[in-house]
Amino acid sequence: MSLTFLGIESSCDDTAAAVVREDGTILASVVAGQTDLHADFGGVVPEIAARAHAEKLDLCVEQALSEAGVALRDLDGIAVTAGPGLIGGVLAGVMLAKGLAVGTGLPLVGVNHLAGHALTPRLTDQVAYPYLMLLVSGGHCQFLSVSGPEDFTRLGGTIDDAPGEAFDKVAKLLGIPQPGGPMVEEAAQRGNPKRFAFPRPLLDRPGCDMSFSGLKTAILRQRDELVAAQGGLHEQDRDDICAGFQAAVADVLAEKTRRALAIAPAPTLAVAGGVAANQTLRAALQAVAAEAGAAFVAPPLRLCTDNAAMIAWAGIEAYNAGQRDGLDLMARPRWPL
Ligand code: KG4
Numbered sequence: 001m002s003l004t005f006l007g008i009e010s011s012c013d014d015t016a017a018a019v020v021r022e023d024g025t026i027l028a029s030v031v032a033g034q035t036d037l038h039a040d041f042g043g044v045v046p047e048i049a050a051r052a053h054a055e056k057l058d059l060c061v062e063q064a065l066s067e068a069g070v071a072l073r074d075l076d077g078i079a080v081t082a083g084p085g086l087i088g089g090v091l092a093g094v095m096l097a098k099g100l101a102v103g104t105g106l107p108l109v110g111v112n113h114l115a116g117h118a119l120t121p122r123l124t125d126q127v128a129y130p131y132l133m134l135l136v137s138g139g140h141c142q143f144l145s146v147s148g149p150e151d152f153t154r155l156g157g158t159i160d161d162a163p164g165e166a167f168d169k170v171a172k173l174l175g176i177p178q179p180g181g182p183m184v185e186e187a188a189q190r191g192n193p194k195r196f197a198f199p200r201p202l203l204d205r206p207g208c209d210m211s212f213s214g215l216k217t218a219i220l221r222q223r224d225e226l227v228a229a230q231g232g233l234h235e236q237d238r239d240d241i242c243a244g245f246q247a248a249v250a251d252v253l254a255e256k257t258r259r260a261l262a263i264a265p266a267p268t269l270a271v272a273g274g275v276a277a278n279q280t281l282r283a284a285l286q287a288v289a290a291e292a293g294a295a296f297v298a299p300p301l302r303l304c305t306d307n308a309a310m311i312a313w314a315g316i317e318a319y320n321a322g323q324r325d326g327l328d329l330m331a332r333p334r335w336p337l
């Protein structure tokens with residue numbers, strides 16, 4: 001019989017609950033964002049995030065169960081993000097999951113948020129092990145060779161900022177409203193990617209490590225140069241900077257992906273994380289996959305960004321691999337895969 005799991009996610013600024021079946025059917029996936037709450041602060045404020053999770057989590061669970069048409073007693077398990085992330089939010093999710101597990105007697109499975117992202121292609125596209133995963137979000141940037149639900153090999157990653165963070169910071173530098181990623185992508189569509197020659201950091205170094213903070217500094221310098229020369233930024237300048245920046249990020253990620261596929265050849269290249277929404281990046285990665293004779297899988301956007309369906313799914317996979325957690329399940333701010 002196919003298992004049905006409740007998933008709970010609260011590690012950053014999305015409060016989410018989902019009900020997912022072992023056959024990959026997502027019966028419900030509720031995501032309540034907090035962008036408005038943090039808008040005035042230029043970033044996620046951990047204390048505000050934790051309070052909002054504590055207020056909304058049970059309502060999200062109730063809504064997910066109701067949309068799925070499933071009662072708690074019909075479930076086979078409860079999966080919860082136990083880290084890494086902002087500890088107050090993770091604690092709120094873990095405490096709720098423990099309460100539900102005790103109240104119902106259902107098995108409890110603590111899930112690594114990154115494993116949730118990394119296993120998403122199996123939920124959406126039934127991708128077989130092994131595969132290469134590029135996880136690119138606001139907080140993460142790494143290549144993972146995925147060989148099983150608990151078998152991840154990290155091939156490399158950013159040594160400073162994550163690409164999403166760079167998109168957000170570039171938006172801020174150019175006076176473009178948040179969320180930076182989608183807005184910078186939109187501006188880039190109107191821009192000329194060749195007008196400014198921004199650096200491609202670490203391409204001269206072997207391996208899969210990446211760096212994005214120098215790119216941000218180059219953009220700051222270019223902005224200041226233009227402001228000094230012409231007294232401000234024209235709309236076209238902004239668009240051209242965005243296009244040049246996006247091209248540089250895509251070039252770096254594409255070349256490093258090429259190397260990752262050479263180090264750990266795999267029949268499938270998959271992406272996840274919010275930055276995987278970027279169309280220029282998707283096209284560049286698709287081309288790299290084609291060159292290497294690999295299939296390319298990019299989950300739908302709502303499953304690329306933070307959600308609880310991926311947590312429920314990772315919970316099902318871990319449960320099938322024998323994982324069971326008790327009331328000693330810890331919320332972990334840091335938890336490398
Ligand atoms: O995975 P996610 O929802 O949250 C975590 O960081 O865990 O990713 C959000 C990040 C943000 O930095 C956002 O600017 C970036 O993904 N992002 C994009 C695009 N859409 C979202 N970056 C580039 N292009 C996009 N279209």
Ligand code: ZN
Binds near residue numbers: 305
């Ligand atoms: Zn995430």
